[in-house]
Each structure stands twice: as structure tokens, then as C-alpha cells.
Amino acid sequence: MLMTNRILVxxxxxxxxxxSFSAYPQVTEVSGVNPETKTIQLALDQEPPQLDYMKATDAxxxxxxxxxxxxxxxxxxxxxxxxxxALRWEMTGTSVTFWLRENARWSDGEIITAHDFxxxxxxxxxxxxxxxxxxxxxxIKNAEAINNGQAPLESLGVxxxxxxxxxxxxxxxxxxxxxxxxxxxxxxxxxxxxxAQDGRFGADVENMLFSGPFIxxxxxxxxxxxxxxxxxxxxxxxxxINAINIPYITQDGAARFNVYKDGKTALEGGLVGLTAEExxxxxxxxxxxxxxxxxxxxxxxxxxxxGHITANKNFRxxxxxxxxxxxxxxxxxxxxxxVPGKSLFPIYxxxxxxxxxxxxxxxxxxxxxxxxxEYLELARQELGLxxxxxxxxxxxxxxTGPIVSQYFQSFLKQNLGxxxxxxxxxxxxxxxxxxxxDFDLVLAGWSPDYEDPxxxxxxxxxxxxxxDGFYKSDEYDSLxxxxxxxxxxxxxxxxxxxMQDLIxxxxxxxxxxxxxxxxxxxxxxxxxxxTVTGGSPIFTYARIQEEQ
Amino acid sequence: MLVYIxxxxxxxxxxxxxxxxxxxxxxxMVPGDPLTTERGMTDNIRENLERQYGLDKPVIEQYFxxxxxxxxxxxxxxxxxENRRVNDIIRESFPVSAxxxxxxxxxxxxxxxxxGALTAIYRNRLPDIIIMFLVVLGISVPSFVLAGLSxxxxxxxxxxxxxSILPVAGWGGFEYMLIPSLVLxxxxxxxxxxxxxxxxxxxxxxxxxxxxxxxxxxxQRIFISHQLRNAxxxxxxxxxxxxxxxxxxxxxxxxxxxxxxLGRYFVQAVAQLDYTVIMGTTVFFGSFLxxxxxxxxxxxxxxxxxxxxxxxx
Numbered sequence: 001m002l003m004t005n006r007i008l009v010x011x012x013x014x015x016x017x018x019x020s021f022s023a024y025p026q027v028t029e030v031s032g033v034n035p036e037t038k039t040i041q042l043a044l045d046q047e048p049p050q051l052d053y054m055k056a057t058d059a060x061x062x063x064x065x066x067x068x069x070x071x072x073x074x075x076x077x078x079x080x081x082x083x084x085x086a087l088r089w090e091m092t093g094t095s096v097t098f099w100l101r102e103n104a105r106w107s108d109g110e111i112i113t114a115h116d117f118x119x120x121x122x123x124x125x126x127x128x129x130x131x132x133x134x135x136x137x138x139x140i141k142n143a144e145a146i147n148n149g150q151a152p153l154e155s156l157g158v159x160x161x162x163x164x165x166x167x168x169x170x171x172x173x174x175x176x177x178x179x180x181x182x183x184x185x186x187x188x189x190x191x192x193x194x195x196a197q198d199g200r201f202g203a204d205v206e207n208m209l210f211s212g213p214f215i216x217x218x219x220x221x222x223x224x225x226x227x228x229x230x231x232x233x234x235x236x237x238x239x240x241i242n243a244i245n246i247p248y249i250t251q252d253g254a255a256r257f258n259v260y261k262d263g264k265t266a267l268e269g270g271l272v273g274l275t276a277e278e279x280x281x282x283x284x285x286x287x288x289x290x291x292x293x294x295x296x297x298x299x300x301x302x303x304x305x306x307g308h309i310t311a312n313k314n315f316r317x318x319x320x321x322x323x324x325x326x327x328x329x330x331x332x333x334x335x336x337x338x339v340p341g342k343s344l345f346p347i348y349x350x351x352x353x354x355x356x357x358x359x360x361x362x363x364x365x366x367x368x369x370x371x372x373x374e375y376l377e378l379a380r381q382e383l384g385l386x387x388x389x390x391x392x393x394x395x396x397x398x399x400t401g402p403i404v405s406q407y408f409q410s411f412l413k414q415n416l417g418x419x420x421x422x423x424x425x426x427x428x429x430x431x432x433x434x435x436x437x438d439f440d441l442v443l444a445g446w447s448p449d450y451e452d453p454x455x456x457x458x459x460x461x462x463x464x465x466x467x468d469g470f471y472k473s474d475e476y477d478s479l480x481x482x483x484x485x486x487x488x489x490x491x492x493x494x495x496x497x498x499m500q501d502l503i504x505x506x507x508x509x510x511x512x513x514x515x516x517x518x519x520x521x522x523x524x525x526x527x528x529x530x531t532v533t534g535g536s537p538i539f540t541y542a543r544i545q546e547e548q
Numbered sequence: 549m550l551v552y553i554x555x556x557x558x559x560x561x562x563x564x565x566x567x568x569x570x571x572x573x574x575x576x577m578v579p580g581d582p583l584t585t586e587r588g589m590t591d592n593i594r595e596n597l598e599r600q601y602g603l604d605k606p607v608i609e610q611y612f613x614x615x616x617x618x619x620x621x622x623x624x625x626x627x628x629x630e631n632r633r634v635n636d637i638i639r640e641s642f643p644v645s646a647x648x649x650x651x652x653x654x655x656x657x658x659x660x661x662x663x664g665a666l667t668a669i670y671r672n673r674l675p676d677i678i679i680m681f682l683v684v685l686g687i688s689v690p691s692f693v694l695a696g697l698s699x700x701x702x703x704x705x706x707x708x709x710x711x712s713i714l715p716v717a718g719w720g721g722f723e724y725m726l727i728p729s730l731v732l733x734x735x736x737x738x739x740x741x742x743x744x745x746x747x748x749x750x751x752x753x754x755x756x757x758x759x760x761x762x763x764x765x766x767x768q769r770i771f772i773s774h775q776l777r778n779a780x781x782x783x784x785x786x787x788x789x790x791x792x793x794x795x796x797x798x799x800x801x802x803x804x805x806x807x808x809x810l811g812r813y814f815v816q817a818v819a820q821l822d823y824t825v826i827m828g829t830t831v832f833f834g835s836f837l838x839x840x841x842x843x844x845x846x847x848x849x850x851x852x853x854x855x856x857x858x859x860x861x
Contacts, residue, residue: 030712043806047629049628049629049630050629050630050631051631052630052631055630057585127592127596128596128600129596130593130596130597130599130600132585132589132593132597133587134593135589135590135593147596148592200631202631203632204631220808221629221632221636221637221640221641221808222637222640222641222808222812223644223719223808224808247718248717248718248806249806249808250717250802250804250805250806251812251816252804252806254696254804255699255716255717255803255804255805255806256806258699258700258703258716259716259717259718261703261707262703262706262707262712262716264716264718426819428584428819428820428821429578429579429580431580431585431586432579432580432584433579435584435588465588465589465590466587466588468588
């Protein structure tokens with residue numbers, strides 16, 4: 001008995017000891033939306049990996065940064081470009097001038113100047129920074145050369161004419177350059193502060209300086225974050241939300257949804273969407289579901305390189321003539337909010353005056369089994385084959401991969417007698433195998449970097465690193481070069497209309513679906529902005545109503 | 549005794565070195581690397597990144613560099629949480645997991661010893677049958693089912709009562725720890741119950757119990773100072789590794805209850821191929837496990853004099 005006592009005492013004291021040093025700040029509010037304090041509460045699927053926004057690459061870091069920082073231009077409540085740190089701008093050919101407002105301040109009270117942009121942009125293209133998304137800046141003069149270590153940092157095409165005038169020189173006319181200004185890689189940073197952080201810029205609250213509508217006041221790694229309205233923000237009077245609390249971080253969607261149901265969060269599914277099982281549960285429990293495009297287009301990628309059957313155009317045409325994206329979305333995936341894929345260019349993209357897809361109609365592809373079999377026979381003869389060997393279909397375990405690949409497996413066997421071997425890999429390994437071209441078919445997706453059709457159109461230029469299937473066509477390449485050479489919208493869009501036709505005609509890829517995310521939101525909350533690029537969902541313009 | 553401890557510590561260090569080397573080798577044999585992302589990179593951007601993370605050096609050089617840093621207690625920077633040192637990740641999240649773990653071990657040991665003793669006393673009678681049925685359930689129901697189910701029950705409880713009785717998830721005071729620690733400790737409790745039961749039964753038939761009985765000692769006295777004390781030995785043996793396993797966190801319990809512990813890093817790091825975090829967590833866990841096993845062996849000596857005598861020889 002004595003021994004059990006000792007063990008008891010030991011356990012109890014250890015417990016007390018540990019409890020004492022896990023004194024966690026309890027930031028949890030009573031409810032997800034608090035109309036009195038104008039505070040909202042959210043859950044995240046992961047800790048923001050990189051709040052040094054000049055190096056960030058992931059959705060969670062984008063989301064947090066969107067609320068903490070601001071660039072020259074931002075998306076307003078109606079999702080249009082509007083003045084932010086810049087009051088006005090002028091673009092002529094390859095030269096862009098921004099005139100900055102004189103009352104934009106950093107959170108420590110200092111004025112944001114044109115020099116802060118020059119410093120930040122140079123830091124992004126500096127090879128020592130190793131910023132992964134830097135290629136988005138290559139439209140600025142000498143950016144690529146500097147990043148390749150072939151030109152000095154000072155030769156970057158950006159200059160501060162005075163404290164409030166910023167001049168940018170471009171490599172070539174870039175029709176979407178202003179769109180880019182809302183992207184976090186183009187945000188300002190102050191040299192004295194950034195350099196003083198000894199490589200830890202963005203690592204903790206005290207290593208950060210804020211230019212946006214909110215400031216980060218608390219960050220317990222892996223556990224919680226709290227953002228409060230920035231008292232130095234030039235437009236602070238237009239912000240209604242006083243604080244955004246994030247006391248829950250878990251990758252388990254079901255757990256986050258349970259927290260929402262418990263009334264502890266204001267919105268769920270805004271970053272990654274609710275899963276199919278949660279959707280079913282939510283429908284049964286009569287939650288009001290909302291859905292919004294997350295911008296991405298998913299497609300079946302073909303390997304166009306030599307030695308792969310999929311390099312044969314008639315073979316690809318055979319698959320195209322039997323595939324029905326409406327059936328895939330409605331019957332197989334059964335996610336009503338997805339839009340069946342018709343084109344590489346998604347329906348929300350703007351053209352010259354209207355939506356791109358209204359101005360440039362996608363060529364109709366006829367579903368015809370007879371024709372498909374003729375194409376296949378042609379392919380067989382061209383390839384000199386007796387029968388077709390099995391085709392590999394590379395997917396990863398996540399998301400819709402298994403369902404989509406099994407659907408292809410069954411209908412291609414049934415209609416064309418083709419054998420598909422599904423190659424299931426972990427996410428990282430799928431990327432690795434895609435990179436080295438170890439596949440015939442691959443389930444791939446792309447989400448836009450900026451709101452212009454070209455973010456999709458440039459994908460299949462032969463030199464593009466994201467051209468996974470190694471598609472190479474002189475005609476396509478020259479269309480891409482044409483778009484890159486002008487900022488005339490009519491010429492650019494016409495060229496992309498031709499790309500759209502070429503993608504169908506050449507069966508470069510097979511569009512599967514445009515992804516929408518489904519989310520739930522506290523009815524007292526309104527004005528949450530969803531965008532297809534950057535840090536969506538944006539709570540900057542949100543309003544809170546009293547109990548209804 | 550001192551020589552014995554030193555010897556054990558020596559082999560412990562070799563074990564840890566072996567674990568580190570094996571993990572390092574295995575990790576680098578997996579195709580792909582932590583820098584692989586959905587967005588393609590030009591060769592040049594990739595080179596810049598590799599240079600920054602030291603991945604441009606030959607693997608063997610990386611190994612010696614890593615081992616050198618590790619000897620100085622530096623596990624390096626995480627690849628996924630890019631601004632955080634692995635040391636900080638362990639230092640900040642281990643106490644959370646440990647708190648939860650110790651609490652759940654407390655439940656597990658108390659419950660295990662109590663239920664085990666009870667089932668032994670009521671052998672083959674109704675309490676025994678009911679408890680043993682629950683034990684089988686406790687061992688066989690996986691923790692993700694249990695965790696999800698208990699969260700669902702808390703949610704329903706809160707909704708029925710119209711106010712927050714228990715938090716659904718999150719981390720803070722004791723009310724946040726109660727349910728997760730019970731879920732975490734349940735399978736250990738079930739296991740300990742079975743262990744305790746068989747050990748109690750074995751001892752009930754041994755000579756010294758018969759002697760005690762013939763001396764005319766009360767049943768209570770026999771139970772407490774002879775039966776229980778001896779039966780508890782195997783439980784302590786199991787407890788050492790259990791402490792290491794439970795206090796370093798459980799992936800499932802931590803993600804279901806949104807607990808900022810160390811457990812989630814074990815799984816996420818492998819999925820992300822986050823080299824430094826894989827190494828850091830593995831070496832940390834390995835060292836902790838080795839240390840606990842040594843500690844248990846030493847404590848064992850105090851409880852059971854026979855072992856002490858053997859060790860002294």
C-alpha cells in the first residue's frame with residue numbers, strides 16, 4: 001500500500017507541475033459572433049506556416065496576411081480593384097506610376113512611403129531570400145535576371161521618385177499588372193524593421209509590423225491567434241469588426257464543424273470547404289449552406305511526351321468523345337455546387353467587356369461512341385499496336401482522386417475496352433511523379449494567381465514549369481507570346497479565345513470540373529468577401545447585426 | 549548500481565544514435581523532398597531554396613552536419629512552419645501533450661488497478677463479466693471512433709442544455725482536458741485491467757498467500773499488503789513505455805479536440821516530408837522512451853528486492 005501511495009503522490013505532483021506550466025491564455029469567447037464587442041471567432045485547419053508574406057505560398061498564410069497587410073491596390077467589398085496605399089495610378093506601355101496617399105501608416109505610426117515598396121520588392125527578387133512565388137514578379141524589368149543572380153539588386157525596375165511616387169518599369173506590357181498589386185508578394189516592408197529581426201521577420205507577434213486593417217496581437221503557435229483592428233489604419237473608420245479570434249486550429253474538418261454547431265465559430269468551410277460527409281449532415285440538420293467558387297479548375301492531364309500512348313492525338317480524341325463532365329459532376333461526384341468542366345478558362349473570368357466565356361463560346365464536343373471507336377482504331381494503327389497496353393492514371397489519396405479515377409476506369413473499359421491502372425500515391429509522391437512525367441493520365445488542378453484568364457492560358461506554354469503533361473505546340477506558344485506582348489485587352493482576349501479552341505481541338509487536357517467550396521455562416525454576420533485569389537474569405541468589410 | 553545505470557545509459561545513447569541514423573536514411577530514401585509543392589518552380593528558384601535549406605549538399609555531408617547540430621541540441625528549422633525551430637515546436641507543444649498524457653495515465657492506472665482487482669475478486673461472477681466485456685470494447689474500439697463519438701455527445705449535451713457544459717474542442721483549463729484525457733487513456737486502462745486481473749489471479753494461488761492465510765491474517769490485510777503489492781509489478785513494467793507513448797501525444801485525440809500538442813507533428817511531418825521535424829520528433833520520442841525504460845528498470849529494483857540483488861552481482 002505504501003508503494004501505491006508513493007506512486008500516487010508522484011503522479012499527482014507531476015500532474016500539478018505540468019498543469020502549472022501549461023498555463024494557456026484562454027482566448028475563447030462565449031460565442032462565434034459577439035454583436036456587443038463586434039468580435040468574431042474562427043477555426044483554422046492549420047497554423048499559418050509563413051507570415052513573412054514576401055515568402056508565403058499557402059492559403060492560411062495568405063488569409064492571415066490579407067487582414068494584416070495592404071499593398072498599393074486592394075479588392076473592395078464588391079471585389080473590384082480599389083485604391084489602398086496608392087491613391088491613383090497610371091499605366092502607359094511598360095511604365096506604371098503610382099501616387100501614394102500621405103496618410104497611410106505602419107502600425108508603429110510611421111508613414112508608409114514608396115521606399116518601403118522598393119525595399120520589399122527587391123527583397124522578394126533577391127536570390128538569398130529564396131521566395132518561392134517570385135516568378136509572379138518576373139514581369140518587372142530585370143526581376144528574373146536578378147533572381148537568377150545575373151544582375152545587381154539595384155537594377156530592378158522599381159524606383160521611388162519621391163516619398164509618395166513609385167515608378168515601375170516592366171519587361172513587356174502586362175495586361176494584368178494592376179491585378180497583381182493586390183497580391184501579397186507586392187506588399188510593402190520597412191527596411192529598418194525587417195532587417196532588425198535577424199532573419200525572424202514574421203516569426204512571432206513582436207517580429208511583425210502591420211500596414212493593413214488588423215494587427216496581430218496574440219499568436220500561440222499551433223494553438224491560437226488574435227487579430228484586432230489596427231488603430232493606425234488609414235481607413236479604420238470603415239471597419240466594423242473589432243477583433244478576429246482564432247482559438248481552434250485542427251485539420252479535422254468534422255471537429256471544426258462541431259465547433260461551429262456548438263456556436264463557437266462564425267463561419268466554417270471558408271478556407272477548405274465542408275467535406276461530403278459534413279454536407280450530408282448539414283443538410284439533414286437544416287443548416288443553410290452557401291457555396292462559392294474557390295477559383296480552381298480540375299482537369300485530366302495527358303502525358304504528351306514521347307513513349308506515352310497519350311501523346312497520340314487520336315487516342316486523346318477517343319477519350320474526349322466518350323467523356324461527359326456533366327455525368328461526372330452530377331452522378332458520380334454528386335456535388336451539386338461544382339460546375340461541370342467545359343474549358344480550361346473558368347466561367348467567372350472576365351473578358352473584354354463581359355465574361356470571357358460569353359464572349360468566347362467553347363466549341364461543342366459531341367459525345368459519340370462510334371466516333372470514339374474510330375479514333376481509337378486510328379490511334380492503334382498509327383502506334384502500330386495489336387492491343388493497347390494498360391494506361392496508368394496517377395492520383396493522390398485525397399479529395400476526389402479515387403472517385404474520378406474509378407469512373408474513368410470503368411467507362412473506358414466498358415466503352416473502349418481500355419485498361420486503366422490507378423496509381424494511388426501520397427500527395428508529395430504524386431507531385432514528384434508528375435514532375436518527372438511518370439504517368440499517362442493525371443488528375444490535376446489549377447487555381448488562379450491573378451484574376452485574368454491568362455493565369456490559366458499561360459499554363460500550356462512549352463516553357464511553363466506547370467505544364468505537367470509537357471505539351472508542346474508552336475501555335476500555342478505563339479499565342480502565349482502574343483498575349484505577353486501587349487496590354488490591348490481585345491488582342492489579348494482574342495488570343496486566349498484561340499487558346500481555348502486549341503485546347504479542345506488538340507485535346508491538351510480534358511476539363512473535369514470547376515470547384516466550389518460549401519460553407520456555413522452565422523446569420524448575424526454579413527459582408528464576408530470571397531475572392532478566387534489571395535486571402536479569401538475576407539472579413540475586413542464584414543458587418544454584424546444584432547439578434548434577429 | 550551506479551555502474552549498472554551508466555551501462556544502461558551508454559547503450560541508450562547507442563540506441564538513439566541508431567534510431568537517428570535509420571530515420572535519416574529512411575527519410576532520404578523516400579522520393580520527393582520537403583520543397584516539392586503544387587506550384588512548379590524554375591530550376592533557379594529551386595536552387596535558391598535548396599541552398600537556403602542546405603539541401604544542395606551531398607546527403608552524407610547533410611548527415612554529418614545534422615548529427616553535429618543535434619549533438620549541440622539544435623534540431624534545425626522546420627520546413628513547413630518555416631519560421632519555427634524544431635526545438636521550439638517540441639518545447640511549446642510537448643508540455644501540452646504531457647499534461648494531457650499524465651492526466652490520462654492517472655485515469656488509466658487508477659482505473660486499471662481498481663477494475664483489475666475487482667475482476668479478480670469477483671472472478672467469473674457478474675461484475676467480472678461486465679467489466680471484462682467493457683475491457684474488450686475499450687481495447688478494440690479505435691480512438692478516432694471514440695474521440696469523434698465523445699465530441700458528438702458533448703455537442704448534443706450542450707445543445708440539449710442550451711448552454712456550454714463542456715467545451716467541444718480547444719485548449720485551456722481543466723474542463724478542456726477532461727474528455728480528451730479519458731479518451732486517450734481508455735485503451736491503456738483496459739489493457740492494465742486485464743494485466744492486473746491475471747496478475748492478481750496468479751498471485752492468489754501462490755505459496756506466500758497460502759502462508760498468510762494459514763497465519764490467520766484478515767482477508768483485507770492479505771489483499772492490500774500481499775496481493776496488491778505483488779500484482780502491481782507487471783503494471784509498472786508496462787507503465788514506463790506507456791508514459792513515453794501517451795505523454796508525447798496522440799495524433800487522433802489532438803486533431804479531433806484541436807489540442808496544440810506534439811502528437812500531430814509525428815504524422816503531419818511524415819506526410820509533408822518535413823525532414824527536420826521528422827528527425828526532431830523521432831529522436832525526441834526515442835530518447836524519451838529509452839529513458840523511461842531505464843527509469844522503470846531502476847524503480848523496479850526498489851519495489852522488487854530480487855532484481856536489485858541480481859543487478860548488484
